[in-house]
Amino acid sequence: MPGFELFGEKEKNEVQDVLDTGVLMRYGFDGMRQDQWKAKDLESALSERMKSKYAHVVSSGTAALTVALASAGVGAGDEVIIPTFTFVASFEAVLVLGAIPILVDIDDTLTLDPESVEKAITTKTKVVMPVHMCGSMADLDALKSICDKHGLLLLEDACQAIGGSYKGKPLGSIGDIGCFSFDYVKTITCGEGGALITNNASYYKNADHYSDHGHDHIGNDRGAESHPFLGYNYRISELNAAMGVAQLSRLDEFINIQERNYNIIRNALEPIEGITFRTVPEGGIENYSFLSFFLPDGEKAKAAQKGFSEAGVDGCFYWYDNNWHYYRKWEHLIHGKSLGNMTQEVKDQLPEYTQSDFSKSDQWIRRNISCLIKLSWSADEVQERATKMAAVLRNLL
Numbered sequence: 001m002p003g004f005e006l007f008g009e010k011e012k013n014e015v016q017d018v019l020d021t022g023v024l025m026r027y028g029f030d031g032m033r034q035d036q037w038k039a040k041d042l043e044s045a046l047s048e049r050m051k052s053k054y055a056h057v058v059s060s061g062t063a064a065l066t067v068a069l070a071s072a073g074v075g076a077g078d079e080v081i082i083p084t085f086t087f088v089a090s091f092e093a094v095l096v097l098g099a100i101p102i103l104v105d106i107d108d109t110l111t112l113d114p115e116s117v118e119k120a121i122t123t124k125t126k127v128v129m130p131v132h133m134c135g136s137m138a139d140l141d142a143l144k145s146i147c148d149k150h151g152l153l154l155l156e157d158a159c160q161a162i163g164g165s166y167k168g169k170p171l172g173s174i175g176d177i178g179c180f181s182f183d184y185v186k187t188i189t190c191g192e193g194g195a196l197i198t199n200n201a202s203y204y205k206n207a208d209h210y211s212d213h214g215h216d217h218i219g220n221d222r223g224a225e226s227h228p229f230l231g232y233n234y235r236i237s238e239l240n241a242a243m244g245v246a247q248l249s250r251l252d253e254f255i256n257i258q259e260r261n262y263n264i265i266r267n268a269l270e271p272i273e274g275i276t277f278r279t280v281p282e283g284g285i286e287n288y289s290f291l292s293f294f295l296p297d298g299e300k301a302k303a304a305q306k307g308f309s310e311a312g313v314d315g316c317f318y319w320y321d322n323n324w325h326y327y328r329k330w331e332h333l334i335h336g337k338s339l340g341n342m343t344q345e346v347k348d349q350l351p352e353y354t355q356s357d358f359s360k361s362d363q364w365i366r367r368n369i370s371c372l373i374k375l376s377w378s379a380d381e382v383q384e385r386a387t388k389m390a391a392v393l394r395n396l397l
Contacts, residue, residue, distance in 0.1 A: 054204035061181025064194035065093035132161035134290035268386035298366035
């Protein structure tokens with residue numbers, strides 16, 4: 001996924017602008033900064049690129065999820081539906097607000113299964129959070145219909161899918177709020193950073209205040225600003241934002257390279273009997289950051305990953321045994337391990353995940369392999385990789 005593979009003059013120039021002013025903070029110091037406002041520039045560019053009225057950049061993708069939820073009024077006791085296949089940040093953002101993460105099965109999209117979402121809704125459900133894992137999306141029409149029916153917020157976690165689209169709309173812009181991550185190994189990177197987008201003026205205003213200690217940002221004297229409500233510090237720095245400005249301007253360049261490399265490998269694997277590819281909902285276009293496919297059973301999937309590694313093909317993930325991205329290894333969530341005591345409300349309401357049946361998810365993840373797509377491969381390197389992968393799979397199947 002990483003844009004860091006192609007750092008160049010654009011990134012250097014944007015960062016140098018900030019260093020020349022000496023102002024690393026996104027707020028204040030108006031007289032020193034020589035009219036350089038990189039965080040604002042990134043927000044403006046992101047809003048335009050994502051066809052969204054508002055964009056607000058923060059310190060990480062995890063911060064974006066946290067701020068988005070808080071901005072929509074999610075708090076103690078509220079339930080947030082998330083998939084069993086995601087990054088741990090999804091439930092971290094929910095729990096830090098005192099809300100309850102409700103794990104729900106995925107389907108062959110590798111994202112939230114709408115039927116399972118419908119069954120999980122209770123009177124305490126407030127948010128449905130599809131996570132567009134590995135560059136592709138959920139059935140957003142179905143999820144939006146469910147949310148409309150029950151009066152729920154649809155929050156798109158598009159942290160791994162920036163540049164993808166659904167029925168002509170950028171991923172992240174279909175729900176009430178969309179979130180992105182710009183950490184070091186995302187399609188575009190700030191080093192560390194994230195953002196949320198929305199068309200809801202109240203959510204945007206809340207995010208603007210909440211992510212900066214509750215500052216209302218009215219006037220030109222930061223010390224005289226009011227604090228309408230409690231907030232925390234999720235600010236991005238101008239240096240990080242400067243990287244984002246350059247990288248966002250290159251997003252289409254990166255997506256085009258990923259699509260080319262993705263298609264070379266997919267075309268090599270498609271003729272192999274026994275291989276099927278993840279379902280992309282009708283009208284959806286991936287961002288091509290991963291090629292995800294299924295083998296006939298878990299044993300063959302695990303053997304394929306081993307075979308790829310032995311053939312010198314790196315970056316192919318068997319998520320079923322992954323510590324970060326699949327519920328089976330989330331022992332800290334399953335057993336409620338925390339540095340401080342969880343509130344009694346969370347303890348009482350958190351499902352007994354040691355007894356949960358997520359076999360519907362298992363049947364997909366156990367058979368799945370997701371291979372990352374790099375930007376820096378030469379045409380020869382991509383072809384060599386594709387040939388090696390095809391040979392391993394033919395030998396196995």
